[in-house]
Amino acid sequence: MSELISWLRNYANENINSRLIDERRCIPPHIVLDFGNQGLLGMQVPLEYGGLGLNNGETMNVMEQLGAIDTTLSLFVGLNNVLGIRPLLNFGSPSLREELLPRLATGRELAAFALTEPSAGSNPQAIASSAIPQSPEQWIINGTKIWSGSAAWAGIINVFVQEKDSQGNFQGISGFTVKRGTPGLKQGPEALTMGMRGMVQNTVYFNDVAVDASQKLGNTGEGMKVAQYAMMYGRLTIAAASVGGMKRCAQLWHRYSSRRQISTGRLLENPLVLARLNGLTAAITTIETLVTSITTWLDQGQEVPVEAYAVCKMAAPEFYWEAADNLVQFLGGRGYIESNMAPQILRDARILRIFEGPTETLTAFLGSRVIYQPESFKTFLCDTLSMPEIYERFEQTVQQIQDYRQSPFTEETKTKNWTAILCGEVAMWGVLLAVLEAKAMSSTSESLNRAIAWTKEHFQQKITQVFAQTPDELVISSANKTTELISDYENAIGNLEQTLAGEDREVDEFLRLGDWETGRLGDWETGRLGDWETRRNIENWLMNWLGEKLNLSPQNIDPKQAFADYGIDSVMAVELAQDLQEWLGYTQQLEASLAWNFPTIKSLAQYLSTIESEDEIVEEKFAVNDSKIALNGQSQGTSSTENPEIISDISNYSEDEIQTAINQEMAELESLLKRGYPS
Ligand SMILES: Cc1cc2nc3c(=O)[nH]c(=O)nc-3n(C[C@H](O)[C@H](O)[C@H](O)COP(=O)(O)OP(=O)(O)OC[C@H]3O[C@@H](n4cnc5c(N)ncnc54)[C@H](O)[C@@H]3O)c2cc1C
Structure with missing residues (x-):
């Protein structure tokens, strides 16, 4: 295992130029091939299929290393392993696994995941793509998916659709693996993303795409279970990659501030820098402990509750984003110069707060879970982590929020949503603190104690904050009133829209093959x-x-x-x-x-x-x-x-x-x- 990590470090030093990847908007072929040859694209695929057969702890170590090297590369590798291969490995038919795993594990083909649609993003239940049976063993898929990572390069795409019966009645959301070259599968335009620019994210069209029973992932109606199974693990992977990214931010920030003189002397001696930089080290220890705890439970065969995965995805990307923003800020003008790495890190880190469940969506999800289905959260804190005191403190807070806290909204649904957000925020800090305290019961260190002090303070501050009216709450108005207020800005700044044409990227009509769109x-x-x-x-x-x-x-x-x-x-x-x-x-x-x-x-x-x-x-x-x-x-x-x-x-x-x-x-x-x- 340490061989793979040291291979990666040497390889990064000799063969990777992240700025070039970013500028050219493409991961060069040698990296994909070399990663494939090293087994990085099929880390958990069993040895008999040509994978590395790594356990969870080992996989997350690689993800952390990749996150430090280049966040885009960590996401490329993570996508293939987690959203691409994992559904197939655990829910694919034996024939599909036999056929595809050897190719995917060695990177001879890539895998993609297509859940999001124009009208279904943070709420995937709204997907409209459909699979309609043609015979008991065959379905026809129609629909459009957007922003599917690696899709245009992929040999297979896991797609999630509404399955209907022959009368058109909804049977549930189901997953299918669609192979490249299947008639009707068409790759659409690539999105020009802010970060992650080396990877392709594109629209995918499914026009009467035929699939059979061997391509089904799980049973009818189990699509969301399959997708969630992969995405939960994806949230852990994102947290591990964020740890690597944050450590890299800390290194660069420290390197600059230890060399740079400002009006108060060496930048590193400045109290503000020391406070912020040490806050980052505490955040790193906190997420590292969370990731290690989860992988240990998984490797011991213990079940990990959804709340723990949600906290991974809520906390790690927010901390990484803050680290990247501080890096740009404390590098001063150099932080804004493309060749100094910080801008690319900032752009790459930004997506983590949005995809695989935006922070706000997961905060509301976690809040709803702890209010309406508290058993799993309680078992996690009280039994798995043996932290009943933290659970009791949290339980009291939730009760008080519901009993005494004045809602800024009159409508019941809005009050419920708002309460869920508040409880979700407190729950996140509660879980982080409980994980650290649980770790301290078996081993302790200075960095762990500092992380506990840092997290405890955040937990307490969050509780105090939810009982005080926030400045934003004081000025909340209805959606209509908000629209009115913002419409007035038109008087001050107009309603701008630049219409000057950009580059013409179309092939001249005289040179085109024909009108393929109409087929006429x-x-x-x-x-x-x-x-x-x-x-x-x-x-x-x-x-x-x-x-x-x-x-x-x-x-x-x-x-x-x-x-x-x-x-x-x-x-x-x-x-x-x-x-x-x-x-x-x-x-x-x-x-x-x-x-x-x-x-x-x-x-x-x-x-x-x-x-x-x-x-x-x-x-x-x-x-x-x-x-x-x-x-x-x-x-x-x-x-x-x-x-x-x-x-x-x-x-x-x-x-x-x-x-x-x-x-x-x-x-x-x-x-x-x-x-x-x-x-
Ligand atoms: C670069 C990139 C790569 C991607 N890769 C893939 C991929 O490989 N496969 C795939 O299927 N999808 C992919 N996606 C899609 C991604 O998962 C979605 O963008 C994400 O789920 C959010 O959906 P949305 O963009 O439609 O946001 P919307 O659903 O429009 O939500 C907008 C915002 O509303 C807020 N919000 C949402 N819910 C709540 C709530 N309950 N309470 C309060 N606020 C809330 C959040 O701030 C959210 O960001 C990718 C997207 C990008 C940009």
């Missing part, structure tokens, strides 16, 4: 490219229309983004067809399904610009639909316009029947719009 290559083959000016006009009209509906500036509308991604529902699709018809001056009614058949502004404008006469559009619009709903609700291969009998039959139907038919058609359109399309 015929237009290009016959030379009917459409009038470019007409197309631009239509595009502009559509961008203005959408901008107006969504209260967005048209410049912010991406003509290659799917209408569905902008939240266009069936009602808006009908409106769009009507307004477009009016603007184009057509007498024939345009179908609302245009927004489905041509899912982006670009593809719709391209289509309309090639239409030479209104008659053509009427002929074509039915050619692209494969079914129509007639008034009796049955699918029918013809349309009411083509079949005048249906129109004349309207009088034979009651208002309710007509309404039911409209509702069914709307529902069908809605479900079509919700299917993901590549932008």
